[in-house]
Amino acid sequence: MLEQISSLNHLRTFTLAARYLSFKDAATALNISPAAVSHQIKALESQLRLSLFERHTRAISLTAAGAKLAEACETHFSQLDYVLSELRQPRTDINISCCNSFAALWLTPRSGQINDAFPANGLKTCASDSLVDLTRDKHIDLALRYGRDEKMDDETLLCTEKIALYRTPGFMPDTNKKPVLFVTEWPENELLGNIDWRSEIDISHYTVRTFQQEYFVLQAIMTGQGYGLLSNVLSASAVEQGWIVRDHSFTPFNGYSYWMRLNPERKDIGLIQRFSHWLTQEFSQYRVQGLL
Secondary structure, eight states: OGGGOSOHHHHHHHHHHHHHTOHHHHHHHHTSOHHHHHHHHHHHHHHHTSOOEEEOSSOEEEOHHHHHHHHHHHHHHHHHHHHHHHHHSOOOSEEEEEOHHHIIIIIGGGHHHHHHHOTTOOEEEEEOSSOOOTTTOTTOOEEEEEEOSOOOTTEEEEEEEEEEEEEOTTOOOOTTSOOEEEEEOOOOOSSOOOOOGGGTSOGGGSEEEEESSHHHHHHHHHTTSOEEEEETTTTHHHHHTTSOEEOTTSOOEEEEEEEEEEOTTTTTSHHHHHHHHHHHHHHHHHHHTTOO
16 A cells, blocks of 8 residues: 555655644644645545545644544654664663652662662653553563553553542641641543542641642641641652651551563563663662552
8 A cells, every 4th residue: 555655755654644634734744835835635535535634724633543643653753763872872861751859859869779779770751640541652671560450561660559638747737727638630531530539538637728730739738838638659758858747646557559560672671671660669669668
C-alpha cells in the first residue's frame, strides 16, 4: 500500500494535523504554510480515495477512517523517532513516567541520592496523571502506576500506601472553632476514583478543605493551617525532615498501590535493571522502618 503514497511527508503532515486538529498549527510545527498542509492532505485523501477530515467553518475533525490512520501513524512515527534517536546516540539517561505528586514529593527530594547512585546517568521525569502506553511511548524506560491493588501484566508491586493524619510538630488547634482538615480529591474519572477517606474519619469534627494534588495539602499542613490526610509514601520526606509529624490519635488506613512496569524493549538493559532494583530497595527499606 505504501507504494500508492507519493510521499511519506504527506503522512507526517497528516499526523500533525490530526494531533492538533488544525492545519494552521501543523503548518507552524512543520514550518510550511497552511495552504501547503491543506494541499498535502488533499493529495493523501485523493491517493487513498477517502476523506480523512471533516471540514467545518472554523475547525476540522477526523472521520472514522482518519482516526484509524492517525492512531497507526502516531504509533509508527513514535517508533521511528525512537529508533533514529537510538542510532544517533546511545542513551545514558533514565526516563521514568509517574504521577505528578509522586514526582514532586518523592522523586525530587531524592534527586541527590539518585545522582549519587547513578552519577553518569541523568534522570528524566515524565510526570503525568494519565496512563502511558509503553508500546507507543518507547522513550519511557520505566513507568510507575498508582492505582488499585490489581496487578496488570508485567508489573511489580512496590507497596500499598497508608493514609494517615499529619500536622506540624507544634500545631495547637483553636479550641473556639473546628480545626481545618485538608484532603486530596482529584476530578473524578473512569480510570481511578477518589479514595474513600470519608468512611475513615468523622468529618463533623473538622472544617474540610480539598485540593486536587497532594503537594498542596502538604504545603497547607507545613504552614500550620490545620491537619491533613496524606499518603505515608508522599509524606515520607517531610516527616524525615521534621517538618510534619503523624498524629497518632488517628488510625491509618490503606490507600492505593504503586506498581512498577519496565518497557519490554528496555528491561534487559543493565542501567534500567539497576535503577529498578534501586527503586525496589528504597521501598523495601521503608517497610523495614515501619513507614509503609
